[in-house]
Amino acid sequence: MTKQGKISRRKFVGAAGSAIAALGMPTIVVAQKRRIVVRDLGIGTSFNDAYALEFTKATGIEVQPITGANDPIGQIKQMVGTKTYTWDMSIVARQVANQLAADGPGYLEPLKIEDSAGWKALPEAFRSPFYAGNDVVATVLGYRTDRVKTPPKSWADFLDTAKFPGRRAMRRSPVDSIEQALLADGVAPDKLFPLDFDRAFKKLDSVKKDIAVWWTSGAQSTQLLQSGEVDFCPSWNGRIQAAIKAGAPVAIMWDHALWQTEGWVILKGGPNVDVCREFIKFALAPERQAKFATATGYGPTIAAALDKIAPDIAKTMPTFAANRATALNVDVDFWTRTRDVATERFTKWLVG
Numbered sequence: 001m002t003k004q005g006k007i008s009r010r011k012f013v014g015a016a017g018s019a020i021a022a023l024g025m026p027t028i029v030v031a032q033k034r035r036i037v038v039r040d041l042g043i044g045t046s047f048n049d050a051y052a053l054e055f056t057k058a059t060g061i062e063v064q065p066i067t068g069a070n071d072p073i074g075q076i077k078q079m080v081g082t083k084t085y086t087w088d089m090s091i092v093a094r095q096v097a098n099q100l101a102a103d104g105p106g107y108l109e110p111l112k113i114e115d116s117a118g119w120k121a122l123p124e125a126f127r128s129p130f131y132a133g134n135d136v137v138a139t140v141l142g143y144r145t146d147r148v149k150t151p152p153k154s155w156a157d158f159l160d161t162a163k164f165p166g167r168r169a170m171r172r173s174p175v176d177s178i179e180q181a182l183l184a185d186g187v188a189p190d191k192l193f194p195l196d197f198d199r200a201f202k203k204l205d206s207v208k209k210d211i212a213v214w215w216t217s218g219a220q221s222t223q224l225l226q227s228g229e230v231d232f233c234p235s236w237n238g239r240i241q242a243a244i245k246a247g248a249p250v251a252i253m254w255d256h257a258l259w260q261t262e263g264w265v266i267l268k269g270g271p272n273v274d275v276c277r278e279f280i281k282f283a284l285a286p287e288r289q290a291k292f293a294t295a296t297g298y299g300p301t302i303a304a305a306l307d308k309i310a311p312d313i314a315k316t317m318p319t320f321a322a323n324r325a326t327a328l329n330v331d332v333d334f335w336t337r338t339r340d341v342a343t344e345r346f347t348k349w350l351v352g
Helices: 002-023 027-031 046-059 073-082 094-102 117-121 174-184 197-210 218-227 237-245 273-283 286-296 332-351
Strands: 035-039 062-066 089-093 131-144 168-171 211-215 232-236 250-266
Touching: 035 273, 046 062, 046 273, 046 286, 073 094, 089 094, 089 273, 094 131, 094 250, 094 332, 117 273, 131 174, 131 218, 131 237, 131 286, 168 174, 168 218, 174 197, 174 232, 174 250, 174 332, 197 211, 197 332, 211 218, 211 232, 218 232, 218 237, 232 237, 237 250, 250 273, 273 286
Parallel strands: 035 062, 035 089, 168 211, 168 232
Antiparallel strands: 089 250, 131 232, 131 250
16 A cells, blocks of 8 residues: 555645646645645635645645634734744735735735736736635625515615514624714715715714624624524625525615725745745636636636526625626725724723
8 A cells, every 4th residue: 555655645646746837836835745824714615625736736734724813914914023923915905905014114025926827817896915815705785585675775764773683693893883884874886985974973863772792703703693593684795695595585785885805915934935826826826716707606806717606696796797786896895994093992992
């Protein structure tokens, strides 16, 4: 068994080398047997199936997925600041990427993958020198169809407790909650940013007593809807779709969905920057994004990927034409500038 295993491994490594050559990867990657650790979204086996296993099959380089905090800014700053790298790269929200790139000395490596096909296929809005968008996440309203007889059509409906009675949950964060409050209070979508915090908190004051749960993780929001603990719950579309896939009587309101992207970043000064760059190039392929999107419900950032998704699943994506008709892009630069102050105010308001 041992001998046969060694022969198989030699053949495998040889095949991997051929595959790398076919991918046009630099010699340095071929020559070094490495492992990279990637913080992923932790949604089942989606990351492994779409990216990690295929990358290892093509290159022989191991990819170790790991989950982290929902908002890993502190973790990444600590790793880079102390040069103690438990991750090499991560998938993060665009807002997180912008903040990590802008804060202090900067905590991210420039991607430098401008010559790759995937980068060129990315819309400019989904990329920066430090960030390559992987998926579009829509914050939408999920609601129980067994209890909510009239489908809500706006964020105003969501916070109209008289017209739409029922138990409600909201995210324990100013991000999304502020936008929802302002839209519910009648702010025009094209006038949403810069956010009027005073007006938003006044609206939230009026419904605070009606919010039964302030959720802190996407998994919790899924469970709240799936179990029926609440009747209305704004969350990321993939998390609501998970409840629907599990058989819960839940539907999604796509009106004025709040769009953000999540994408790849590389930790500054890490030991495997070159490999990470090749991994990102590999991941920015339509067929791989399609596989990830199918598993998670989050829309691909490369348009060609949507064509590779089964039609019945594609229509559940944020980037599907009907679902994106009234979608709003969240101003991540605004949040980069204001998030710390807004979070402090939101936390005091919540416990006050």
